[in-house]
Amino acid sequence: MGVLLSSTILRKVAMALSGLFLMLFLLQHFAINITSVFSEEIFNQFSHFMGINPIVQFLLQPVLIFGVIFHFVMGFVLDIQNRRARGTRYAVYKGNANASWVSRNMLISGATILAFLALHFYDFWVPEINYKYIEVLPEDPNRYYEELVHKFEDFTRVILYVISFFFLALHLSHGFSSSFQSMGFNNKYTPVLKSIGKVYAIGIPAGFAFIAIFHFLNH
Amino acid sequence: MKLKLKIWRQENAAAKGSIQTYSLDGVSPDMSFLEMMDVLNEQLMEQGIDPVAFDHDCREGICGSCSMFINGEAHGPDRLVTTCQLHMRKFKDGDTIHIEPFRAKPFPVIKDLVVDRTAFDRIQHAGGFVSVNTSGNTQDANAIPIEKADADKAFDAATCIGCGACVATCKNASAMLFVSAKVSQYALLPQGQVEATDRVLNMVSQMDEEGFGNCTNTGACEVECPKGISLENIARMNREYLSANVKG
Secondary structure, X not given: OOOHHHOHHHHHHHXXXXXXXXXXXXXXXXXXXXXXXXXXXXXXXXXXXXXXXXXXXHHHHHHHHHHHHHXXXXXXXXXXXXXXXXXXXXXXXXXXXXXXXXXXXXXXXXXXXXXXXXXXXXXHHHHHHHHHHXXXXXXXXXXXXXXXXXXXXXHHHHHHHHHHHHHHHHHHHHHHHHHHHHOOOOOXXXXXXXXHHHHHHHHHHHHHHHHHHHHHHHO | OOEEEEEEEOOOOOOOOEEXXXXXXXXXXXXXXXXXXXXXXHHHHHOOOOOOOOOOOOOOOOOOOOOOEEOOEEOOOOOOOOHHHOEHHHOOOOOEEEEXXXXXXXXXXXXXXXXXXXXXXXXXXXXXXXXXXXXXXXXXXXXXXXXXXXXXXXXXXXXXXXXXXXXXXXXXXXXXXXXXXHHHHHHOOHHHOOOHHHHHHHHHHHHHHHOOOOOOOOOHHHHHOOOOOOOHHHHHHHHHHHHHHHHO
C-alpha cells in the first residue's frame, strides 16, 4: 500500500486497475440480472450458484469488497492531494473551456455511486448475509427472483436507482477510456476503445435501469 | 478599445496578494497581450503606481517565459499560442479581463504575475538529458537511422517550451504533460535508451517531490498547451515508468 501511495503514476495505475476490475464485475452483475427479465428460472439458477459457491462467496466477494473500498478511498485521497497541489484557488477558472464536466467531477459522480452502494447493500447484501449466515435459514434455490421483484415494487427505490445509474453512466464514460490511458495504452486503437467505452458506459447503466423499471411496471 | 483589467497584485512571496482593478483606454486590437500590459505599466508609472511584474523574454512564442492565467485559461482564450502571441483582437471593447498568475503549490508567486518555475528546472536536471561525450568525438547525426514516425513524435515532444501552462490549467496542478514530453523526446530515440530507466524514475520522483498533483486524464493540459503536446506522451511516460519499475 505504501508503494502505491509513493508515486503519482502508480496511484493512477492502481485507480485504473481497480476501476477495470469493478467494470468487469459490473458486466458480470448485469449479465446475471438481465436474465430476470426473460426467465425467473434462469435468474434463480444463476443467483443460487453465486449465493452458495464457496469461491464466489469467500474469495471473489471479499476481493470485490476490497476493490470497491480501495477505489473509493484512493479516489478521496487523490482528490485531497490534488487540491493541496493547487494551493491558492483561481478567482476565475474556466474548466469547461478545455475539459468535460464529467472528467472534472469524477468525485461527485463517484460519491453519488457510493451513496447508492450503501442503499444497494442495505437492500440486497445485508438481507442476504442475514439469511445465510446470521439466521441461517434453510436454503431455497427459488427465493431470489421474488426478492428482486419485491424490491422494485417501491416507486421511490426505482427512482433512486435510475438516478444512480445515470451518475454511474457519467462516471464510466470517463473512467473506461481513462483507465487505459493511465496504464499507458494510447495508440491507433484508442478511438475504437473510446467508442467501446461509450457503448459500455451508456449500455450497462441503461440496462440496469431497464431491469428496475421492467420489474416495477410488471408487478 | 477600452478595457477593465482585474489583475492579481502581490508585493512579494510573503505578502498577501489581492485583485486590483485598472481601466485602460486606447488599446489597439493589433497589440499583443504583453504590449497591452506594457501600455498599462507606463500608465501606472505615470500615476506613481508600481508597475505590474510579469515574465516575458522572446515575445515570439518560443522561450516559455510568459505565463498569465487570462479569463480563467492559461495563456488566454486563444489556442496553440503563448500570452505574447495572444492578440487584443481576441477581446472586445469594454471587456473585463481577469489576469492571474499561474497557480500551483510548486509555482510560488514571486511578485504579481511572476511565479517561480524552477521546479521544472529541477525535474530536467533529474534526467532530462543524454550524456554524450562532445569533446571532438561527436558522431554524425545521420549515422543512426531513425524511423520517420519516431523522429516526428520525438520532435513534437521536444517542442515543449516548459512554460507551465499544463500545470496552471490542470485542475489538479499536475505536471504530467511537461514531464512526459521531456521523457518522450528521448524515449523515442536510440540515443535516449542508455539512460532510459534512470531518466523516467528520477524525473517522476523529482516531479512528485516538488508536490505536483495527480493526473486524472481530463485532457485540459493538451487543449491549453501552446505547443499542442499530446496526451499520448503521458501514456508513453506511464509505460516507461512501469517498465522501468519492473526492470528495477
